[in-house]
Amino acid sequence: MRGGAKMANDTVVATSICxxxxxxxxxxxWVARDAALWFVDIKAPCVYRFDPASAxxxxxxxxxxVGWVIPETGGGFLxxxxxxxxxxxxxxxxxxxxAPVHVETPGNRLNDAARAPxxxxxxxxxxNAETAMSGHVYHWQAGTLTQTDVPPVAITNGPAISPDGRxxxxxxxxxxxxxxxxxxADGTLDNRRPFIVVGPDDGHPDGAICxxxxxxxxxxxxxxxARRYAPDGTCTDVVxxxxxxxxxxxxxxxDGRTAYATTAAKGLDAAALAEQPLAGNLFxxxxxxxxxxxxxxxx
Numbered sequence: 001m002r003g004g005a006k007m008a009n010d011t012v013v014a015t016s017i018c019x020x021x022x023x024x025x026x027x028x029x030w031v032a033r034d035a036a037l038w039f040v041d042i043k044a045p046c047v048y049r050f051d052p053a054s055a056x057x058x059x060x061x062x063x064x065x066v067g068w069v070i071p072e073t074g075g076g077f078l079x080x081x082x083x084x085x086x087x088x089x090x091x092x093x094x095x096x097x098x099a100p101v102h103v104e105t106p107g108n109r110l111n112d113a114a115r116a117p118x119x120x121x122x123x124x125x126x127x128n129a130e131t132a133m134s135g136h137v138y139h140w141q142a143g144t145l146t147q148t149d150v151p152p153v154a155i156t157n158g159p160a161i162s163p164d165g166r167x168x169x170x171x172x173x174x175x176x177x178x179x180x181x182x183x184x185a186d187g188t189l190d191n192r193r194p195f196i197v198v199g200p201d202d203g204h205p206d207g208a209i210c211x212x213x214x215x216x217x218x219x220x221x222x223x224x225x226a227r228r229y230a231p232d233g234t235c236t237d238v239v240x241x242x243x244x245x246x247x248x249x250x251x252x253x254x255d256g257r258t259a260y261a262t263t264a265a266k267g268l269d270a271a272a273l274a275e276q277p278l279a280g281n282l283f284x285x286x287x288x289x290x291x292x293x294x295x296x297x298x299x
Contacts, residue, residue: 013240014226014261014283018050018057022280025262026207027068027112029294030252037250037260038077039282040066042109047079047088050260050282052253060093065128067110070121072297080110080123085140087299098299099145101125101138108134112157112207112248115297117165120187124156130174137170139187142298148189150181160208160216162231163292169195169216173204178218195233207248211289212256219246219261226261228287237287243279244268251291259285 022041029038037050045062047069062081069077069088079088084100102108102125113123119141126135137150137159150156150170157171158178168181168189176198182191196218198205203223210216214231226246228237245264252258265273265280273279 011238011240012285013242014259014285016242016278016281017052017260017284018055018282020048020057020281022262022264024247024264024266025280025282026247026264028248028250028260028262028282029068029070030250030256030260030291031071032252032293033071033296037252037282038069038071039250039260039262040068041280042067042111043266045081047077047090049090052258060088060090062088063095065109068113068123070113070115070297071294072299074299078121078297078299080113082109082128085110085145099140099143101145102136105134107132111135111155112159112171114159114161114209115295116161116183117163117295119295119298121297122159122161122168124159124170126153126155130154141187146187148187150189157206158208160210162210162214163212164214167214167231169208169210171205171208171218173206173221176204178205178208178216196229203244206246207262209249209251210292211251211287212292213289215289217249217251217259219248221245221247221264222267226259228289239285241283243276243281243283244272245279246283251287256290256293257287259287261285 023043047060049058064082067080077088079086085098086095111126135156153172155173160169178196180195181189203220206219206221261283
């Protein structure tokens with residue numbers, strides 16, 4: 001057993017901790033300065049803050065579909081909103097454009113992101129209709145936006161970054177594969193190699209993060225589970241859910257070992273929703289390996 005998540009041949013079920021009912025809950029991130037979990041509902045669209053101490057949930061309306069927020073040094077957040085990178089100020093609710101992204105492809109939106117130890121923010125885009133191979137992976141640092149050479153796919157997820165910043169994991173959700181890349185000092189990617197190929201009955205790999213040992217946690221959309229993989233690709237942990245669509249995991253809390261998971265009601269018909277009344281809620285479970293504290297982004 002690994003803390004709150006057992007070995008792959010055992011069963012642990014995550015617990016619903018907050019009634020959200022999100023259409024597409026995504027982007028959970030533990031922000032130590034707030035002692036709170038921030039996440040989004042892409043389709044609402046809105047940004048949420050969940051305070052575990054009080055079990056309170058606050059929300060802010062976003063100007064368009066919002067994929068993620070990452071805390072920045074000025075007290076606000078860098079936000080991935082369809083059309084570009086924005087600074088989000090919770091004090092005022094304002095979203096101010098910093099850098100346009102994919103304005104030439106209005107059918108695309110920003111989907112998922114991670115901050116690297118060197119301060120870069122890696123993020124992906126995707127076709128909002130989930131069909132065209134128009135999703136790309138970018139990195140952004142100190143006002144400079146760079147499109148990488150990662151081949152385009154319909155739905156990018158992750159990317160996740162190893163604790164040392166030397167390995168990037170990119171998720172091809174519809175292709176059901178996760179690749180690992182070596183990251184050079186200038187942000188160039190090379191040495192692409194397959195990390196995980198998902199089986200036909202396991203759903204689609206969605207958001208991914210790395211813990212402090214370099215393990216990769218992945219939420220599975222339509223898979224009823226989240227899984228942890230060691231750096232060599234071995235599945236070490238499986239956590240089951242009473243809902244089908246698990247979108248991403250965040251590790252936080254006082255010791256970094258409380259996992260939070262966003263989920264989605266998207267794509268579920270009336271019968272499925274009746275069977276999954278907790279779909280779209282925020283869930284939690286405990287893990288053995290703590291997460292990597294999220295550093296602030298400098299805008």
